[in-house]
Structures are given as C-alpha cells and as structure tokens.
Amino acid sequence: MARNDYIFTSESVSEGHPDKVCDRISDAILDALLAEDPLARVACETFATTNRVVIGGEVGLTDQAKLAEYMGRIPDIARDCIRDIGYEQDKFHWNTCEITNLLHEQSAHIAQGVTGERGDEGAGDQGIMFGYATNETDALMPAPILFSHAILRRLAEVRKSGEEPLLRPDAKTQLSVRYENGKPVGVTQIVLSTQHADDSQSSDDIRAIVEPYIRDVLPDGWIDASTEWWVNPTGTFVIGGPDGDAGLTGRKIIVDTYGGAAPHGGGAFSGKDPTKVDRSAAYAARYLAKNVVAAGLAERCTIQLSYAIGVAKPLSIYCDTFGTGEVEPAAIEKAIPKVMDLTPRGIRTHLDLNRPIYARTAAYGHFGRDPEADGGFSWERTDLAEALARET
The missing domain is CATH 3.30.300.10 (GMP Synthetase; Chain A, domain 3)
Known part of the structure; x- marks a missing residue:
C-alpha cells in the first residue's frame, strides 16, 4: 500500500559546486563541437582542483582532420565557463588556472557500434534509462x-x-x-x-x-x-569551489534527475553527445513519462528503456503508474512505440538533439525546465500527450 x-x-x-564546474565545462565543449559539426561524437570528462583543470575523452568528427583546429579552442572555452560561474579566487581563477586538454580521437571500435554493420544506427552503449513525472507540481516534477x-x-x-x-x-x-x-x-x-x-x-x-x-x-x-x-x-x-574540494564530471546524477524520488539508470549526462543513450534515452524517457501525466493517463509515471551497444531498437519498454493510472501500464507500454521512434536516431530527430543546447543543462537539473525557443529542453514539451491518449 x-x-x-x-x-x-x-x-x-549550485553551478559553482566543483562537480558542476566540471559538468559545465564538459557540456560547453560538447556545444562548441556540435556547433561546428552536428554529427560530432563526444565523450568529454573534466577534472578540477586547486588552480588546475584537466579535460580528457574522445571526439569523432565528420572531418577528423579538423580535430587539431578545434582542440586549440578548448582552453578558452573552459576559462569562459569558469569566468561566467564567477570564480576569481587566488587559488581558482578563470584567467590563471592551468588548463590541460587531453581530448583525442574516438575509438574506431566504439564508432563501429554506433554506426552499425546493417546501416542502422546502434546505441552508443548498453544500459538502462529512467524517466519520471508526477502531477504534484506544475512542472510535473517532485517538489x-x-x-x-x-x-x-x-x-x-x-x-x-x-x-x-x-x-x-x-x-x-x-x-x-x-x-x-x-x-x-x-x-x-x-x-x-x-x-x-x-x-x-x-x-x-x-x-x-x-x-x-x-x-x-x-x-x-x-x-x-x-x-x-x-x-x-x-x-x-x-x-x-575546486580549491576546497576536487570536482569531476558526472558525479551529481541524482541532482541532475529526480532527487532520489525515482530510479536512475546510473549513466551520467554531461559531456556526452546524443548518440549516447545514457543521455538521449533518459531525455526520451522523461519526455514520455511527462506526456503520460500531462495526458491525464496517470498522476505519477516511471518509464524505463533499455539498450544494447550497436543495436538500434530498445530491448524493453517498462511503465509503472503506481496505481494512479486511468489505463493499465501495459497499454501505455504498447502505445509508446506507436507515437515515438525510440532508436537513437529516432530520439535525436524527434527531440532535435543535434544542436548546441547542453551547457545550460549542466546546473539546476536537466528536467522540470521550460522548453526554449531554440530547442533547448525539448524533452520538456507535452506535445505527445494527445497521441498517447489516443493510442491507449
């Protein structure tokens, strides 16, 4: 009961928390690369400590010859983030901290999993992703x-x-x-x-x-x-800030999502391009759960999706409405693939994710925000509610 x-x-x-400084830098780098190449594949991690920021990870570009040119911009991107956040401390200052950039070319073996041998686009990794919504607030988020x-x-x-x-x-x-x-x-x-x-x-x-x-x-x-x-x-x-405690990308995943009020699949978001279902499928799951609640099909809803690396379609779709549903969860599970293509390419296309919209997500939550005119927070729209209601 x-x-x-x-x-x-x-x-x-806050955005000045050491881990959030790192999330912001990673997502700002992602945005810069997507602005140059909407098909860029990015896995960017940042570490920050006293007077030092270290950036690492992998980048795959449509024209890989441009990688060296883009890499020269990375230190300035990091400094701009630190300055905007407001750090001008003696031991962590945007203008004087040492920036080390270790980003390099994406592994060909990872790339082949996303590209797929059958010509379709597979998931960038295996994993489970959760989305949640509740009508206890206007934003359909836990209070x-x-x-x-x-x-x-x-x-x-x-x-x-x-x-x-x-x-x-x-x-x-x-x-x-x-x-x-x-x-x-x-x-x-x-x-x-x-x-x-x-x-x-x-x-x-x-x-x-x-x-x-x-x-x-x-x-x-x-x-x-x-x-x-x-x-x-x-x-x-x-x-x-990082002078008081070291920071690292991806350590605040519960802050980023539902504050512990709903499950989390375990994957972090920041610094990852939308071919990586850790991010894009978690956004899709929130989008679906929010539209279930917005449609009046339930007062609370959790959606789980699962994927395998190199495989396009989700392996499973699960819905739980916690006894608050107007229809059976199984009916929602059957309706979901009818109203949204949940392949990685389908998610990116439906939510228009191949654009530089990610630095703004790095602090104060990825969910419960207002959709923005340039496509930011597109997963917070409720434009799927009518279709879900019709299919159930």
Whole structure:
C-alpha cells in the first residue's frame, strides 16, 4: 500500500559546486563541437582542483582532420565557463588556472557500434534509462528537487547581478518536504551551505542574506514556525569551489534527475553527445513519462528503456503508474512505440538533439525546465500527450 503522509528530502548543488564546474565545462565543449559539426561524437570528462583543470575523452568528427583546429579552442572555452560561474579566487581563477586538454580521437571500435554493420544506427552503449513525472507540481516534477534547484538558481541570480555581493559561487541546499495525502504541503527542514566573502561572516549573517530569497521561492505557507533552518551549519565557508574540494564530471546524477524520488539508470549526462543513450534515452524517457501525466493517463509515471551497444531498437519498454493510472501500464507500454521512434536516431530527430543546447543543462537539473525557443529542453514539451491518449 502506498504511503500518503511522509517526509521526503532532496538536495541540489549550485553551478559553482566543483562537480558542476566540471559538468559545465564538459557540456560547453560538447556545444562548441556540435556547433561546428552536428554529427560530432563526444565523450568529454573534466577534472578540477586547486588552480588546475584537466579535460580528457574522445571526439569523432565528420572531418577528423579538423580535430587539431578545434582542440586549440578548448582552453578558452573552459576559462569562459569558469569566468561566467564567477570564480576569481587566488587559488581558482578563470584567467590563471592551468588548463590541460587531453581530448583525442574516438575509438574506431566504439564508432563501429554506433554506426552499425546493417546501416542502422546502434546505441552508443548498453544500459538502462529512467524517466519520471508526477502531477504534484506544475512542472510535473517532485517538489523537493524542483524547489531545491529553484533556491540555488535564485541565489545565483542575485549574486551575479551584484544585488548580493557577499555571496560566492559554491553552494548546496537540501529540502525536507512534508506530504499529506500524497501531496507536498510544507517544509520541515531547510539546509543551505553557501560560500561567502570573508570569515568574519557568521551563520546568522548568511541566513539574513539568503532567507528572504528562500521564502520568495517556496510556495506560500510551506515555511512555518516549526520549520528548522540549518544555514552554513559548520560555520565559515570562504574556501570553496575546486580549491576546497576536487570536482569531476558526472558525479551529481541524482541532482541532475529526480532527487532520489525515482530510479536512475546510473549513466551520467554531461559531456556526452546524443548518440549516447545514457543521455538521449533518459531525455526520451522523461519526455514520455511527462506526456503520460500531462495526458491525464496517470498522476505519477516511471518509464524505463533499455539498450544494447550497436543495436538500434530498445530491448524493453517498462511503465509503472503506481496505481494512479486511468489505463493499465501495459497499454501505455504498447502505445509508446506507436507515437515515438525510440532508436537513437529516432530520439535525436524527434527531440532535435543535434544542436548546441547542453551547457545550460549542466546546473539546476536537466528536467522540470521550460522548453526554449531554440530547442533547448525539448524533452520538456507535452506535445505527445494527445497521441498517447489516443493510442491507449
């Protein structure tokens, strides 16, 4: 029997978190390569520590002779990311940190799996991917992760605008949300740790800065006298970013998705071109789950897809509506391949993924965002709802 009354917690991290710095650099490099070659195959990883960024991975281009030319631009791309995030610390500064670029040509054996011997386009790897949606918020996302992201985005806005000049880029937040009858109604615990300007600032000083913005972001009535606040609970947090803790691409996959409210297949997203189903099929699964809920077929929906390297069609399609469905999950499973081609090429074509739209996904979640005019977050559209309803 499903629980209706409970507390669920999710966390988010800011764009200045060391791992997110790395995600941003990896995705910015991906965007730059896709802008030059929409069929580029990219697997880019970034590592960051004190005064140093190391970039590695594989690149396959339609004209591989251009690889050396493009590689010369990589250090400037990394510096631009670091500068936009806001790092000008003595031991991690966009203009002075050492950038090492170790990207190289893609393995021919990996490339042959994607190209496929039969002329079709196979998946870039084996794996399982999950998508999830719930009607508990307008964005059809779980409330704890959605509002954790929203808090940090707001704090980044006021930091970058100069409205709050004492805030710095590195931050984490965590919300414990209280549910009644399966719906979010309040926050029992608010945790925020944010880097700040100098060690004379106390936890109370930082709370005074951030509390008005947190209250603005959260729904009315969610904070009350019983809500507990934990702002910079360890005290001083001046040394932040990669100088305080090393960062690595792909270490925040639960932050990137549903905050633990739904399964995750295990594959990270950032730095991977859309032939890699770790990314594109996870986007497709979210798209399908969101459209199931938008169509009124269920209040909650999980979609799982599975793939084998070099094989075009998904090996399996699974749907779970947690007893909230208006139709049987099996009917949704049968409808899905009728309304969307789930081969890697089909996903890329349907969602128009071969374009430079990925750096913007690197922080504050890949899901629950508004579709954008240039095709960004195309997997957040609900244009498939009518077709799914018709086929079920």
